[in-house]
Amino acid sequence: MSVDIPWEQLFEAAKKVRERAHAPYSKFPVGAAVLYADGSVVTGCNVENSSYGLSVCAERGAFAAGVAQGRSKPVAVAIVVDTPTPCPPCGMCRQVMLEFAPKELPVRSRNLEGDEARYSLGELLPHAFTSDFL
Numbered sequence: 001m002s003v004d005i006p007w008e009q010l011f012e013a014a015k016k017v018r019e020r021a022h023a024p025y026s027k028f029p030v031g032a033a034v035l036y037a038d039g040s041v042v043t044g045c046n047v048e049n050s051s052y053g054l055s056v057c058a059e060r061g062a063f064a065a066g067v068a069q070g071r072s073k074p075v076a077v078a079i080v081v082d083t084p085t086p087c088p089p090c091g092m093c094r095q096v097m098l099e100f101a102p103k104e105l106p107v108r109s110r111n112l113e114g115d116e117a118r119y120s121l122g123e124l125l126p127h128a129f130t131s132d133f134l
Contacts, residue, residue: 005035010076018058023048026048028082030081031043032058032080034076036073040069044059045061074101075105075106077106077108080111084111085117086115088107094121094128098121
């Protein structure tokens, strides 16, 4: 993608929303920020539930909020976690992101120390199930 991505702004937004995460069970707060083609940034944090399967990851929350706000064409995703090594989104989040974004979507993850991992969505989900199979 040839869009100028304000990564520092995205990481700051993800870090800030991470502070609002509801993670009493895992103690693993995560923040995510999605940049859209119109320049808007939509954030999400993980929201856990005592019935663990009902928990929502930060990335899925951000994408759901984007849909609710009428956003389309995501162009970048930034994730902030407190881990020794930046971690990628889970498989469920990868699949949800692919519903709304191309495989070229850049996804970056940073820990609180500033270490960063960089991926494309296609690298994260190389053999994706898409609407092409339906």
